[in-house]
Amino acid sequence: MRDAVNSKIAGAALALLSFAATAEAPPTTAAGMVVRLSAEGKSAAPLQVVAAPDGHFHLLWVEKGPEQPGQGHASSDDLYLATWPATAAGPQAPVRVNAAPGEAKSSVMIRARLARGADGTLHVLYPANGTSPVNGKPVIDVHYARSRDGGRSFDAPVTLNSPAQNDLTATSHSNAAAAATFPALAVASDNRIHAFWLDSRHVRQTEDPSDVYAATSTDGGTTWQSDRRLFGGRLCECCQPVALATADGVLLSSRDVDPAGFRDPIVTRLGRTLEPVGMPVRLGTARWALDGCPMKSTALVAVGARVHAAWYSQADAPAGVWFATSSDGGASFAAGRPLHPTALASDEPVLAVAADGTVVAAWHAKEGTARRIFVATSHDGGLSFSTPLAVSPVGESAGYPSIAVTAGEAVVAWQQGGAAYALRSRKILL
Numbered sequence: 001m002r003d004a005v006n007s008k009i010a011g012a013a014l015a016l017l018s019f020a021a022t023a024e025a026p027p028t029t030a031a032g033m034v035v036r037l038s039a040e041g042k043s044a045a046p047l048q049v050v051a052a053p054d055g056h057f058h059l060l061w062v063e064k065g066p067e068q069p070g071q072g073h074a075s076s077d078d079l080y081l082a083t084w085p086a087t088a089a090g091p092q093a094p095v096r097v098n099a100a101p102g103e104a105k106s107s108v109m110i111r112a113r114l115a116r117g118a119d120g121t122l123h124v125l126y127p128a129n130g131t132s133p134v135n136g137k138p139v140i141d142v143h144y145a146r147s148r149d150g151g152r153s154f155d156a157p158v159t160l161n162s163p164a165q166n167d168l169t170a171t172s173h174s175n176a177a178a179a180a181t182f183p184a185l186a187v188a189s190d191n192r193i194h195a196f197w198l199d200s201r202h203v204r205q206t207e208d209p210s211d212v213y214a215a216t217s218t219d220g221g222t223t224w225q226s227d228r229r230l231f232g233g234r235l236c237e238c239c240q241p242v243a244l245a246t247a248d249g250v251l252l253s254s255r256d257v258d259p260a261g262f263r264d265p266i267v268t269r270l271g272r273t274l275e276p277v278g279m280p281v282r283l284g285t286a287r288w289a290l291d292g293c294p295m296k297s298t299a300l301v302a303v304g305a306r307v308h309a310a311w312y313s314q315a316d317a318p319a320g321v322w323f324a325t326s327s328d329g330g331a332s333f334a335a336g337r338p339l340h341p342t343a344l345a346s347d348e349p350v351l352a353v354a355a356d357g358t359v360v361a362a363w364h365a366k367e368g369t370a371r372r373i374f375v376a377t378s379h380d381g382g383l384s385f386s387t388p389l390a391v392s393p394v395g396e397s398a399g400y401p402s403i404a405v406t407a408g409e410a411v412v413a414w415q416q417g418g419a420a421y422a423l424r425s426r427k428i429l430l
Contacts, residue, residue: 029392029423030391032391032427033089033424034392034393034421035090035091037059037080037082037091038061039063042063042419043063043418044061044062044063044064045062046402046413046414046415046421047060047079047112047402048111048112048113049114049403049411049413050114050115052120053407055086055087055407056083056084056085056086056150056406057084057091057411058083058084058116058122058151059081059082059411060097060114062080062106063077065078076103076104076129077102077107078096078097078101078103078104079096079098079104080094081122082094082095084422095151095153095154096154097112097126098128099145099156103128104126105181108348108400109238109295110181111240112127113125113185115186116187117187117193118187118190119191121146121220121221123146124144124147125160125195125197126142126143126183127141127142127143127179128141129141130159137169139176139177140181142159142161142180142195144195145157145158146220146221158224160197160224160227161213161227162226162227164201165201166200179198179199180197180199182197182198182210182238184197184240184243184252185243186250188245191219191220192217192218193216194243195215195224196214196230196243197241198237199211199232200237202229203237209232209234210235211230211231211233211235212229212235212241213227214227215227231276234256235254235257236255236263237293238295239293239294239295240295244301246330248277248329249269249270249271249272250274251267251269251302252268253268254268255294256282261289261291262287263294264283264288265309265313266283267298267333269330278331281330281331283298283324283336284315284336285316285335289315290314294312296312296347298310299350301353302329302353303357306325306327306382307333308359309323309324309325309333309351310350310351310363312346312348316338319345320340320341320346321339321340321346321347321348321349321365322336322338322339323339323361323385340363340374340376340388343366343367344367345365345371346363346364346365348363348364348400350363352404354405354429357381358377359378359381359382360376360403360410361375361377361385361403362402364399365388370394370395370396370398372394372398373392373401373414374391375412375428376389377429377430392414396416397416398415399415401413402414408429409429410429411423411424411425412425
């Protein structure tokens with residue numbers, strides 16, 4: 001059963017990335033002008049947007065390469081970053097993040113992560129195709145690269161995971177002997193960097209629950225401590241963790257796999273040296289039993305001790321995107337509520353928060369025949385939200401948004417027609 005579920009999910013993900021990439025650029029929408037990020041003829045998807053205090057935005061996306069023969073779903077991908085200056089009509093020319101062409105292995109389901117340090121350094125964490133030094137077979141490693149000049153160039157990448165000794169080739173969808181993938185990245189105000197990923201080195205087969213591994217840099221990415229296992233044994237093996245740096249340490253979202261078969265979103269609190277703090281907190285009230293991996297992430301943002309979370313729930317009514325707030329730094333969360341209860345379907349929420357506490361949520365949803373990107377804004381700390389506003393144009397289905405806010409503006413990016421698009425708007429924050 002689990003093989004069938006995972007195969008269907010993976011097939012759907014590949015289908016989304018194979019939309020015709022030759023469609024004309026979408027028109028201007030009510031929220032603003034849409035710009036195309038990815039190259040013509042390339043199947044692409046946006047991965048993350050981050051904002052700088054000066055009004056600049058940095059956008060990261062993946063352009064898919066050819067599949068690797070004999071390696072299942074494996075492909076040779078490239079990551080690109082472009083900066084959208086505060087006064088410009090669109091982003092500057094993109095720069096490739098990965099040093100070797102086709103080195104990356106990323107998608108909307110296995111997102112590379114982008115973060116900006118307090119000193120302006122841009123940090124990227126991404127899965128990469130590699131070869132095991134143990135058995136010579138293909139593996140997926142986790143790479144770190146940084147830009148110290150605002151995204152104009154990137155240092156050579158560093159591999160953060162140590163080699164795995166096991167061989168999962170027989171059960172891997174990508175014919176990989178081991179995988180360090182599904183990364184998460186948190187950069188603290190003192191430029192301490194924590195890299196997280198799901199690691200398969202202790203499992204007997206690919207679909208066993210994963211472990212969370214981490215590596216830390218205390219000098220802004222110049223050097224890294226050895227990777228180490230934080231916890232595991234019950235983590236959904238393909239669900240995308242999200243990391244959030246706080247004044248006290250890190251919050252890490254994931255999905256728990258309990259013995260009864262529930263796959264619930266949880267938030268784990270970690271101290272400054274990544275020691276566990278208290279018990280993980282489960283989000284939502286209903287429980288989702290699933291014999292397979294839902295491949296869902298839980299978005300996290302915070303201002304001070306006020307932490308906001310958004311996730312997909314199949315068990316709550318209505319099924320779709322849900323939102324909840326913690327007023328005690330993630331130690332507990334209030335009961336959740338749906339963000340788009342009138343939608344036929346809603347999924348893949350992301351969050352951004354401004355310095356004044358304004359919260360913006362984005363997700364994809366279906367109100368008619370095709371999915372569109374919707375946003376909603378809260379000016380009261382997450383207590384209420386504006387009516388969902390569609391920001392992607394009518395036409396082909398749009399999905400998998402990312403969002404950031406700064407200086408009274410928001411940038412939303414999404415995938416549509418197999419390409420990556422973005423929109424910059426003040427109207428979203430009204």
